[in-house]
């Protein structure tokens with residue numbers, strides 16, 4: 001730290017992204033990327049748009065917001081595009097939390113939430129998950145603050161149904177509920193259709209996972225026109241051109257080729273089912289994940305040790321050194337071949353243990 005670094009941030013602990021090794025080729029099952037390339041139309045749109053890189057992108061992102069509006073049957077004014085959903089989550093912490101309105105989220109969830117609270121200097125409260133890693137939304141009903149709910153949750157993969165979330169919205173009409181649906185396309189229920197009915201609901205989605213565009217950085221928020229206007233105030237106060245030309249064009253093309261991405265998501269869900277079953281046969285406990293990853297632990301080996309041994313064998317998974325989930329690894333679902341390699345190496349590692 002330099003002696004010039006503002007005192008405001010001296011105790012800030014930044015987010016640690018999953019490894020993105022550049023030196024050796026791993027089977028990469030650690031950052032929940034899609035194993036499938038973007039669709040042909042997306043690649044063509046990127047190439048075409050690159051011809052106009054000398055010009056700023058459209059700060060309003062009209063083409064993309066119109067396409068989202070048509071796709072989800074809402075108004076363009078109900079959408080804001082972001083440089084990844086991470087940017088929009090940050091805006092939501094900035095916009096809807098302060099000294100009098102803390103951020104509320106589970107103690108085990110997306111690791112970026114406490115960082116956003118920290119960088120924006122807003123108080124936050126972590127609500128413990130149950131023993132079985134489920135989250136009881138009832139615990140939130142009597143608490144004051146802005147709720148951030150990853151659904152499905154990360155890294156457990158456990159999802160809430162629409163009715164339960166709707167009950168929470170109704171029980172707290174004067175507080176904002178932010179639902180982070182990064183993984184919703186892998187078998188969970190989206191609450192996006194509810195944004196016209198509840199002015200306290202903000203839904204955030206990403207093109208990084210089910211739409212094979214993690215490297216393009218594209219996310220969007222959907223909500224009432226007023227909530228979106230608040231986020232726009234912050235966007236125009238930080239970076240009006242937050243989504244670059246190529247990414248915006250790629251987003252439009254991806255929505256047009258939705259059938260391709262839906263088919264890929266189905267493949268991921270099949271591979272998830274296959275992998276979960278095989279891991280259980282090896283003695284693992286596996287949560288009922290509705291995301292493109294599994295969260296699994298085995299009494300025969302610690303999470304950290306399994307992570308290291310898989311890495312030695314060329315397979316990257318994610319391990320979190322947090323008290324209650326230290327025994328687990330999070331495994332991104334890849335192709336069938338990648339999952340077979342993971343299972344083979346895992347079985348060999350367990351064999352070595354005994």
Ligand SMILES: *Cc1c(COP(=O)(O)O)cnc(C)c1O
Nearest residue numbers: 084085086110150182206208219
């Ligand atoms: C991956 C992820 C994001 C971030 O997605 P980007 O759009 O790539 O910034 C947000 N929330 C959760 C829960 C995620 O897992």
